[in-house]
Amino acid sequence: MVQLSLPKNSEIKKGKYFKDKTGSKNLRKVNIYRWDPSTDEGPRIDTYEVDMDNCPSKVLDILNKIKNEIDSTITYRRSCAHGVCGSCAMNIGGKNGLACTTPHAEIEGDIDIYPLPHLKVKKDLIGDLDGLYKQYQSIEPWLKNNSTKETTEIYQSKEDRAKLDGAYECIMCACCSTSCPSYWWNGDKYLGPAVLLQAYRWIIDSRDEERKARLKKVADELKLYRCHTILNCTNACPKGLNPAKAIAEIKKMLATANV
Amino acid sequence: MENRPLSPHIQIYKWHISSLVSISHRITGIINFFAITLICIWFAFMLLGESEYQTIKIFLESFLGKFILIGITWSFSFQMLSEIRHLIMDLGYGFELQTTKITGLLVIFGSIFLTILVYIFGRGVI
Numbered sequence: 001m002v003q004l005s006l007p008k009n010s011e012i013k014k015g016k017y018f019k020d021k022t023g024s025k026n027l028r029k030v031n032i033y034r035w036d037p038s039t040d041e042g043p044r045i046d047t048y049e050v051d052m053d054n055c056p057s058k059v060l061d062i063l064n065k066i067k068n069e070i071d072s073t074i075t076y077r078r079s080c081a082h083g084v085c086g087s088c089a090m091n092i093g094g095k096n097g098l099a100c101t102t103p104h105a106e107i108e109g110d111i112d113i114y115p116l117p118h119l120k121v122k123k124d125l126i127g128d129l130d131g132l133y134k135q136y137q138s139i140e141p142w143l144k145n146n147s148t149k150e151t152t153e154i155y156q157s158k159e160d161r162a163k164l165d166g167a168y169e170c171i172m173c174a175c176c177s178t179s180c181p182s183y184w185w186n187g188d189k190y191l192g193p194a195v196l197l198q199a200y201r202w203i204i205d206s207r208d209e210e211r212k213a214r215l216k217k218v219a220d221e222l223k224l225y226r227c228h229t230i231l232n233c234t235n236a237c238p239k240g241l242n243p244a245k246a247i248a249e250i251k252k253m254l255a256t257a258n259v
Numbered sequence: 260m261e262n263r264p265l266s267p268h269i270q271i272y273k274w275h276i277s278s279l280v281s282i283s284h285r286i287t288g289i290i291n292f293f294a295i296t297l298i299c300i301w302f303a304f305m306l307l308g309e310s311e312y313q314t315i316k317i318f319l320e321s322f323l324g325k326f327i328l329i330g331i332t333w334s335f336s337f338q339m340l341s342e343i344r345h346l347i348m349d350l351g352y353g354f355e356l357q358t359t360k361i362t363g364l365l366v367i368f369g370s371i372f373l374t375i376l377v378y379i380f381g382r383g384v385i
Contacts, residue, residue, distance in 0.1 A: 115266040
């Protein structure tokens with residue numbers, strides 16, 4: 001259901017203020033969403049003054065700097081730092097993206113960092129993505145081919161392989177799905193852009209033999225047609241992919257094919 | 260576990276042209292629903308005779324009436340252009356980020372342009 005305000009336990013209060021201790025003249029204020037499950041307190045925004053003269057270029061560098069030098073209690077996920085693993089997806093300056101590939105110079109004014117939107121928060125910047133992973137599982141994201149033996153190679157033409165470009169690169173960081181208002185209001189039923197892009201990836205794979213069954217499975221008022229081309233997903237994707245177009249292609253296939 | 264807060268969503272998410280056009284499409288859709296009702300009432304008054312028609316004519320010529328009429332013209336223009344944008348998207352075209360920005364702006368400025376155009380022709384300026 002459409003719910004514009006946050007529930008009572010999620011209302012955000014002003015938190016601590018960490019004043020700069022380095023005496024640097026090039027300071028930036030960074031506002032970070034904090035919530036600690038071990039206390040009864042609600043979420044708060046802590047503000048940190050960060051010395052930008054000694055900070056590399058990405059938002060993740062700021063977070064690392066804060067964790068190493070200012071406040072070690074701050075919690076976030078990160079791993080590869082090169083935009084490949086998708087761990088550090090968060091809401092930066094009002095837009096979802098990977099902290100490791102977003103340059104802080106692109107953000108004007110204070111830098112606001114929140115967890116990915118409309119998720120149950122586990123701690124600080126970590127949201128619970130279990131629901132999304134279950135939905136990913138539901139589309140059965142693996143090759144289904146019954147006619148060839150497991151030991152033989154399945155050939156694919158260059159043209160058919162090219163169809164997967166723009167779909168297979170997805171790193172499942174959830175930036176797109178958690179940017180989608182439809183997914184916010186109907187996330188329990190609507191599959192969301194990330195999962196639908198993957199559904200599309202398997203539907204168009206020439207080696208897969210379950211195309212019709214796959215199409216039939218997503219052909220659902222709630223699972224698929226909750227996409228209203230708001231295009232927050234395509235705007236958010238840190239890999240430059242286009243989930244909105246993939247969803248439109250699935251809709252088109254369903255409108256033109258006999259399923 | 261149950262007390263986990265929900266992370267902020269619409270309160271913090273940045274608007275861009277496509278999301279603005281999308282929400283406006285819905286709002287104008289609702290406005291148009293009421294607008295058509297108003298137009299039906301207008302026609303009904305016409306059928307009832309001259310004196311009843313005068314009543315609604317006086318209302319429509321008042322400031323509020325004019326505001327409503329211009330509003331309806333804009334809302335219809337917007338809905339129409341936005342719907343054309345959706346039709347093209349349903350065919351699978353126009354999903355590149357740059358294109359969505361341009362078509363979104365076309366819808367916004369086009370709707371204002373169409374509104375002005377209707378009044379230029381309607382008032383017999385040209």
